[in-house]
Amino acid sequence: MSLILYTAAPYTESTSRLGFSGFLGTECGFSCLFPQPNWLYVPVRAFQSMIFEFTANPGFNFLARFSEQFDIPLQDNKLIIPERMGTGSIRKIDFSDNFKLILHHYTFNEEFVLRRNAPDAFSDLVTIVFYSSALPNNNLSNRERSFSCTKVNTSSIEVSSNDLNSEIRFPAGREIIFTVIGIKAPVLAELLDLAAPNPLIERMTNGHNTFLYHVLIDPDFEKTLKSIADTNVTDTLNKFFYKVKVQELLYLLFVKLTERETKKESRINSADVVKLMTVRDIMLTDLSVTPNLREMSRVAHMSETKMKVLFRQVFGDSIYNYYQTARMEEAASMLKQSGMAVSEVGYRLGFSNLSHFSRLFAKHHGHTPKKFQSVG
DSSP states (O other): OOEEEEEESSOOOOOOOOOOOOSSSSSSSSOOOOOOOOGGGOOOOOOOOOEEEEETTTTHHHHHHHHHHHHHEEEEEEEETTTTEEEEEEEEEEETTTTTEEEEEEEESSSSEEEEEOOSOOOOOOOOOOEEEEOOOOEEEEESSSSEEEOOOOOOEEEEEOSSOOOEEEEETEEEEEEEEEEHHHHHHHHHOOOOOHHHHHHHHHSOOEEEEEEEOHHHHHHHHHHHHHOOSSSSSSHOOOOOOOHHHHHHHHHHHTSSOOOOOOOOOHHHHHHHHHHHHHHOTTSOOOOOOOHHHHHHHHHHHHHHHHHHHSSSHHHHHHHHHHHHHHHHHHHHOOOOOOOHHHHHTOOOOOHHHHHHHHHHHHHHHHHOOOOO
16 A cells, blocks of 8 residues: 655745645645635636646556656656756655655746646555645536636645545646655554544544545745745765655654544545535635635535534634635735735725634634734
8 A cells, every 4th residue: 555745835926824725646646626616716728738647556656657758858757847948947856665755846837737647546545745935727527527726725634535636737837846755654653653543533544534634834844845935955875855845744744643533433425525615715715704604515415413413523623713824824925925004904804803813823823914014
């Protein structure tokens, strides 16, 4: 059984910090779980793009296939992007046959589309996606339809099973850093070495379930991700450096996952995933508006009770608490980057009482908005 861990971060933009998508394969591939409520649907644009499409069946080699399709020499597990396509590179580091790292760092001259088809048979692959900063344009595909989503969201981690079609679009001229780590389940189990059984972890690693979990990225994750992205280790200890950093990310993630409630989970399928992501997208479309659960359930074609249960199961919190966290992350981004006055930020996020805004912000960030802006 394999597990893929990866990070994706457009390097030059730093807007509001909420995000979800995916990339997975036997060594790497895609799992984009992006929702678009009906009133946000945009047909995929019909202009020239570089497209890399593949099916991540057992034995699939991302670098070899990429090299073949785009006629790029593959040397020492590294591809150098030619000038005709852009700049940058894709590099693979094999810690062992069961533990691999792929580092993506490139800017393409044209829009670049990575399209992954679901495996021919159910795959026991697990994907763990780390996002920080802005996201490229993403599409979700449920084997029948595909739509474009251009929304930028909060930094987050997505853990999902590998039984969905997916697609991700990188706009031309945007610098992308994308890191993929693959590890087989026995190696992962040995690394985690749980002192006691955990139903959530067992569900993720038994290879028989469709599942999805989201975790918000905190500064500890960001520090490790930045270290991986910024460091170019070439000495004889380079494998050791990257292996330590990967294990650090796994530790930070699984600490948070093992802290979640361990009650029996409800069954979730691909249709439920699309509906939940629709709910999340509706909520994040306008953070000045309090979520209307009845309207959300109507648009998502899901009962309100089921919607609330599955949302907490996937995101680890209630819809309202998740919404408030998103508001506070957006407020922090606006205060740091826009130079807006505290009062303007509060009003734009729907707070009529600025004292309430300040108290809620301090609860989430440890400082009042004014102090946060001055020290940030």
